[in-house]
Amino acid sequence: MSGQFREILETFDNEFPERDYQIRIVAPEFTSVCPKTGQPDFGTMTILYVPDRKCVELKSLKLYLQRYRNEGIFYENVVNRIFDDLAAVLAPRRLTLEATFTPRGGITTTVTVSLEKP
Secondary structure, rough: EEEEHOOOEEEEOOOOOOOOOOOOEEEEEEEOOOOOOOOOEEEEEEEEEOOOOEOOOOOHHHHHHHHHHHHHHHHHHHHHHHHHHHHHHHHHOOOEEEEEEEEEEOOEEEEEEEOOOO
């Protein structure tokens, strides 16, 4: 699944590759489907990265995230797949993806994954 979705992500050249600066992207309307219950899951994806040579194009990111809308996938798996796809297309200096999902049955879940190049 992840490889199929990855091709949607587009990038553009970072005009300031010599400079460390952070890009923070918040997608507050992320949805997927619980593979056990078939119920929708709602969450906020926060992407924080320091680009190297590439930056992600936002419309393609929006379309990419929307592809998960009907996918039955656990929180942990979707966060790691999105992270892997972003890391693959951007090759950033630093990348953190934090996903905070709305409560279900009185339980909230936040999944965070990070990468920092030496």
